[in-house]
Amino acid sequence: MSLQAPGAIGQDLEQSLIDRAKAGDRFAYESLLEPAVRPATRLAFAMLQDRSDAEDAFQESALRAWRRLGNLKSGRPFQAWFLGIVANQCREIRRGRWRQLIRLPDLVPARSLEESAWFEGEDLRRAVSALPHDQRVAILLHFHLDLPLNDVALALGISPAGARTRIKRALRRLRPAVAVSEATANG
């Protein structure tokens, strides 16, 4: 999955849409939001492991972003900024999830994968879930959404060097789980 999904918009057009949206043009905002739906919901699902919660997180993030659009600095890409908001929204949802203690993951998401494949990824899911929030977001943005390091940094509001450091630390923590996952996948 590349951030430049079909329907992605050029820089000039995006800045024009951002300006219009800041002036209150909801349709311009929708144009900005549309290419972000898939990466944002993928990030949210990976963070929350529940399709319904992930869609709620997207909606709430979209409303927050609309209200805070004035904070988006000129020249800064919308999508990376928005993904940062989605990540924070997911953190809030996770914090409020007392029910997760007794709740199973979303096992019936009408997925195309076989159920066995879902269980094979459980070690990796647990490992990602156990990462500190900042590292988890960094690893998902970079490896799951294929965001370049600069965009990961923008989404996290840190420097590219800082983003690289977080990813490295996360990789170190994930290494055992990835090995298990690979061993399982390789039979």
Place this chain on the structure above:
Amino acid sequence: MAEERLRSNLDRAFDAGAEFPDRLLLSRTMAALGRSTASPVRPARPNLKPSSRTMGVLAAAIVVALLAAASGVFLAVNDFTHRAAPAGRPPLRPATAVGLVAGLSAASANDAAVWGPYNFMKANRPTPEPLDSSGLLITHDGGKTWLATGIGSPTAQSDGLGYMGSVSWTDAEHLAVVDNDSIRVTSDGGLTWHQLKNPAPFSPAGADSLNEYRVSGSTIFLSGISGHLLTSHDSGTTWIDAVLPPPPGGWQTGMDYQYSGPFMFGLRGVFGVAQSSDTLIYSTADGGKSWSGPITERGQSLWALGPSDWWIVKPSGQVARTLDGGANWFTTSITPNYSVISLTSIFPTGGNVLWAVANMALPLRSTDGGAHWSIVKLP
């Protein structure tokens, strides 16, 4: 290499399935933003040749009569209290009877316009005839009361249907009307109107097919001439003639093309040109300076809720929708709750309220996303 494996493993571990996210997620989100109260411009019901329109009205009249006979008691008058209009303003007229219309255009859940009204049942006549010369009627309360503008007299045409090219909404207060010989605009919801200078060198008086007028910011679109879309980016001072890529086989002389849009969403927009039972769909990404396409879709009465969220009414009366700019269409569950009527135009507003025209003349409104419909009553 290890990174690629991690990517692959993450994709497998966090695969939410092909149907995720819900295709309506963006629409729901925008509805939550309150877009239903600030709708974009609306396409008019496609112009129909007098013969077709007359047949449609007759068909709708028969449907109304059937519904009345079946129910025994005709549909009850809306329950509302008529409010006195402020001094100096034309009075709002209560909706009291079922009527047929030559056209409908809706801007939001509460704001809509109809023209060429026939108070068929109120007049108690076996065939529809124009009851009065109220012309364009506008409602701002979902059809409970109507403002009679006097524009578009139903006696203006030989068929008495009050022919009107288009009614285009920018928002609840701003409308533009192209009728037989003029372009009129209002900025107070229809209370007062002024006539626009005709866009030289084209004149509505001399162009029978000039039938769409769209305003998006300072941009005005004027369509109706095959293969052309007149565009002004300075509120009508100067005009450019945007040439549309021709459909396969080229533009047909004498073809009665019907136009929908353009619908603009920022710099992106969509424009429909219907011919026979197909619609040629064009899109722009630069505010209308250039247009790509067309893609051809079976159906008419194109409407757009977003840059890639398009609606169309199939010849069968089913409503189809795409959420990816025409790559994939799906049939909605929207259907009239009367088996004797068939939708011919659909006007979604972004929320649960939809307006529609059935059998080319019967105005309908739904408040539950199209599951159930009520006939819109007229003064």
